[in-house]
Amino acid sequence: MTLDRSVIDILSAVSTATLTTVLLKKGLRNVWMRGTRPLRPGQPRLVGRAFTLRFVPAREDLATPESWSSPRSTRAAIEDMPAGCIAVADAMGVTDAGIFGDILAARMRKRGVAGLVTDGVMRDVAGVLGTGLPIWCQGGAAPPSVAGLTFVNWQEPIGCGGVAVFPDDLVVVDDDGAVVVPQKLVEEVVAVAQEQERLEAWIMGEVENGASLPGLYPPNAENKARYETWRAGRTTAGE
Structure with missing residues (x-):
């Protein structure tokens, strides 16, 4: 779903702090994704539709290096991401297995993905920073995702940082982290x-x-x- 340019322009000038206040007045208290900190200081405020990804706890028969070649993999999900979206990955707050590294981040950047938000961590942090992809996460870790997580699907409802995020919800991120605006409340x-x-x-x-x-x-x-x-x-x- 294409996001109207006027919405991007207006919300790009509105802080996530202000958005949480506005949403609070509408009865929504749980909209700020815990653990979503900018990986690099000074990243721009971003506005985009959520493209969701979901991980579950690692299971030894599924969380293997071979799974990276599966049709249901992070690699396949990235090829489905539209330009301008913000990828939101539910990593269950796991901080000892990096969900993406530099090569995947580089491909997302090449596809025009606006940014990545996750309650998990990244690996190959120096290389990831070099791709220029704006990322909000809990930091870095050397082990790959399959050391602690199993990727299961994309574009379905997830819980990122304790917040329910549905595909095509609006996501706004800045120095204070990531906030979700339910699609029906955007206007x-x-x-x-x-x-x-x-x-x-x-x-x-x-x-x-x-x-x-x-x-x-x-x-x-x-x-x-x-x-x-x-x-x-x-x-x-x-x-």
């Missing part, structure tokens, strides 16, 4: 998140000018009116 969240970010920018300006927090964050009626006047002035100025 509502886009509309509210942009305004929330604008409001918080105004509040930050007030704080920098010496304002105290009570009645400002969150704003009371008086400060809401002041904000609306400020917002109207920006709109008139074409900002």
Whole structure:
């Protein structure tokens, strides 16, 4: 499913922190994927559809080097990834077996995959960093995936970092980690998140000018009116 360019543009300017607040107000508390930290500092904020991958605990008859050539393998899954997607891999939080290495990351980059999010770890970290693929994970480990995991499927519901992620949900990642926006809520969240970010920018300006927090964050009626006047002035100025 193609993601509208306007959605990408708007959410690329909205922090994951703001998104969690917006989703909390809609009743969703569990949207931030635990353990999803940027592998390289300064990675860009990304917005994309989730392409899901699922691992289960290793079973000796299945988790073998030979499984890498199976039709149901990480290699096959990568060839099914559309450009612009964000791969989200459920590795059950396992941190002693790297799910992908440099060659797989390089192929994902070549296919136009926007980034990779996992609650697991990577191997060949130096090589992975060299591919330029933005990755959010729990770090690195030398052993291959089959040392602790069995890959079972792609594009089905998963649990990554304790969060339910469905194929084509929206994923936003930045320095604070990865947040999922349910597909059916995207339009509502886009509309509210942009305004929330604008409001918080105004509040930050007030704080920098010496304002105290009570009645400002969150704003009371008086400060809401002041904000609306400020917002109207920006709109008139074409900002």
